[in-house]
Amino acid sequence: MNPQTPYAQPPAPMGPMLPRQSKKPLMFAIVFGLLFVAAAVFGYWAFSGRQDYKNNSDKKVADAVAAAEKSQAAQLQTQFTQQSKQPYKTYTGSATYGSINFNYPKNWSAYVDETGSGQPIEGYFYPNQVPGINGGTAFALRVELVNTDYSSVISNFQGKVQQGQVRASAYTPPKMNGVANTQIGTRFDGAISQDSQGNNQNGSMVVLKVRDKTLQIYTESNDYLSDFNNTILASLSYKP
Secondary structure: OOOOOOOOOOOOOOOOOOOOOOOHHHHHHHHHHHHHHHHHHHHHHHHHHHHHHHHHHHHHHHHHHHHHHHHHHHHHHHHHHHHHOOOOEEEEOOHHHOOOEEEEOOOEEEEEEOOOOOOOEEEEEEEOOOOOOOOOOOOOEEEEEEOOOHHHHHHOOHHHHHHOOEEEEEEOOHHHOOOOOOOOEEEEEEEEEEOOOOOEEEEEEEEEEEOOEEEEEEEOOHHHHHHHHHHHHHHOEOOO
């Protein structure tokens, strides 16, 4: 007999298909977690700042008041300093030498020698009292009218200009613009002079031809540069 062929087992019935789980809840959880952490950090920062202000408000107010008072004091000092310079004094030189004229602060003193034949004008200007000429002081203003030719005076600065110690530029005093026969002068800024010990003095000098002579007017310190530019040079005039 042929062996009995076993019956084939029917396939097991398939269970119901389950939907694929979405990742959105996890993403929302991460986002909300980050937002929570950020909110917590911000809240701590705000709370700390408020506590710092609460605990140190008196000091902060005192510091703000002190800063305001310091600023106001500086402004008042500046106003007082400017007011103490006015009304300005006026220097007027001899008509023989071009009637050189300019204003300078009233709280400056002046020593001007007009008796020299080789140097018709030699002037020293300084706040309050003029110090010793040979003491190494950087004067607020020097005025020199010399018999040296204009081109020779200019050539004395060529070396410093080439070395970069001094900057040179064409210059004419504002009040002399348009005046007949006025020649353009030269302005030097930098190490324009030396003290009695040979040390460089940084300032500004204007060199001008006045008739057959040469005018050198300069400040030996940048501390007086504002007065030099805005008062002295702004009012400088002469007869060419």
